[in-house]
Amino acid sequence: xxxxxxxxxxxxxxxxxxxxxxxxxxxxxxxxxxxxxxxxxxxxxxxxxxxxxxxxxxxxxxxxxxxxxxxxxxxxxxxxxxxxxxxxxxxxxxxxxxxxxxxxxxxxxxxx
Amino acid sequence: xxxxxxxxxxxxxxxxxxxxxxxxxxxxxxxxxxxxxxxxxxxxxxxxxxxxxxxxxxxxxxxxxxxxxxxxxxxxxxxxxxxxxxxxxxxxxxxxxxxxxxxxxxxxxxxxx
Numbered sequence: 001x002x003x004x005x006x007x008x009x010x011x012x013x014x015x016x017x018x019x020x021x022x023x024x025x026x027x028x029x030x031x032x033x034x035x036x037x038x039x040x041x042x043x044x045x046x047x048x049x050x051x052x053x054x055x056x057x058x059x060x061x062x063x064x065x066x067x068x069x070x071x072x073x074x075x076x077x078x079x080x081x082x083x084x085x086x087x088x089x090x091x092x093x094x095x096x097x098x099x100x101x102x103x104x105x106x107x108x109x110x111x112x
Numbered sequence: 113x114x115x116x117x118x119x120x121x122x123x124x125x126x127x128x129x130x131x132x133x134x135x136x137x138x139x140x141x142x143x144x145x146x147x148x149x150x151x152x153x154x155x156x157x158x159x160x161x162x163x164x165x166x167x168x169x170x171x172x173x174x175x176x177x178x179x180x181x182x183x184x185x186x187x188x189x190x191x192x193x194x195x196x197x198x199x200x201x202x203x204x205x206x207x208x209x210x211x212x213x214x215x216x217x218x219x220x221x222x223x224x225x
Contacts, residue, residue, distance in 0.1 A: 032211055034213065036216075041218075042218050042219075043116075043203050043205075043216030043217050043218045043219050044155065044203070044205075044216045045216070046213040046214070046215060046216075049211070049213060085154075087154060091211070098143070098160075098207070098210075098211070098214075099145065099157040099160060099168065100145075100147075100155070100157065100205075100214060101157065102154030102155050102156070103154055104153070104154060105154055
């Protein structure tokens with residue numbers, strides 16, 4: 001299973017873009033990168049996922065490098081409600097059930 | 113509410129008692145997952161079902177743990193003879209097959225006295 005490396009914590013000013021990096025240098029060709037976040041006392045919330053191309057949805061953008069060894073989750077205009085632990089996960093391939101292997105994540109603090 | 117539902121939200125019990133948790137997945141999701149999360153750590157995979165078949169179990173799932181999904185809809189996780197180390201948040205997630213994302217419930221927090 002490909003491992004991911006994330007900084008343990010980051011700060012961001014409210015209204016600014018939050019850029020959360022993730023390294024996954026051992027990712028295999030058909031493994032996806034998923035991002036989840038977890039607000040205290042709640043279950044993880046799905047944000048976005050991608051394989052090769054950059055992806056954007058109503059919550060965030062995902063930028064994956066061409067060699068796929070790293071990615072960045074971008075929250076374009078962070079609010080106080082975005083304060084959470086963000087997990088970058090490489091998902092085990094389909095025929096292995098697709099379980100998620102969580103690391104320690106990045107604790108993002110959005111400050112006024 | 114069409115999300116994943118878990119009951120109860122909190123469970124306090126004495127060491128040695130049996131406990132059972134229930135998970136109702138999103139309708140028509142054929143995959144269902146159980147995870148456990150201790151304080152300060154990310155969730156850890158326990159087991160998963162495709163429809164009613166339990167296809168994978170983590171070595172974290174000792175003999176005291178059993179999970180079922182009898183009709184391929186809701187699932188139960190039972191812990192027998194609870195121990196202090198079982199104190200954790202138990203999370204359930206569901207998904208369609210393939211690369212579709214898993215959606216999590218808000219978990220059942222178990223506290224062992």
